[in-house]
Amino acid sequence: EDQVTQSPEALRLQEGESSSLNCSYTVSGLRGLFWYRQDPGKGPEFLFTLYSAGEEKEKERLKATLTKKESFLHITAPKPEDSATYLCAVSNSNSGYALNFGKGTSLLVTP
């Protein structure tokens, strides 16, 4: 059975203090790994898709990387508006486009 584990559960950063969120996964035939952002009371907002080990994607202050066992979401010089829950999800080769989500990392960036 696919497993997605995110750490830490919660992270508090000062504005400008860079850090990384981790997503460890076990999946039978990775089709893709996905990062979403979720604000309170809202649906997940798509950030990145990574398909193979070594792949990297960037968007503003966020950079996602992928290895065969885990993915990192690096946040460089975060701002308070980056505060949200960041979700990692995987899709396996048997599951079509269905996503298996982790529990997320709740990020708070203080001024």
Added chain:
Amino acid sequence: EPEVTQTPSHQVTQMGQEVILRCVPISNHLYFYWYRQILGQKVEFLVSFYNNEISEKSEIFDDQFSVERPDGSNFTLKIRSTKLEDSAMYFCASGLHYGYTFGSGTRLTVV
């Protein structure tokens, strides 16, 4: 920017009652999904829909659940006889492939 619209935003229903959650996906999207998120838990896949039929469903999506695309724009999730444990946030999503767009959700409270 196109968005997925869900109605109602919040619904309270009595145990045993039928509920229909409604979604208007993005117009040129081909794949449609329902996910749910119980308070404090991870986002869970329920069902995917393509070409007017269910393409994949999870173990959660039992005979109490059904989906329908009654016309060219709406996509509905019906729960026939609600249970207390059906209380959750239900998210509709649509996409052309991966990286699909989620709506803001319907909070279902079963009392």
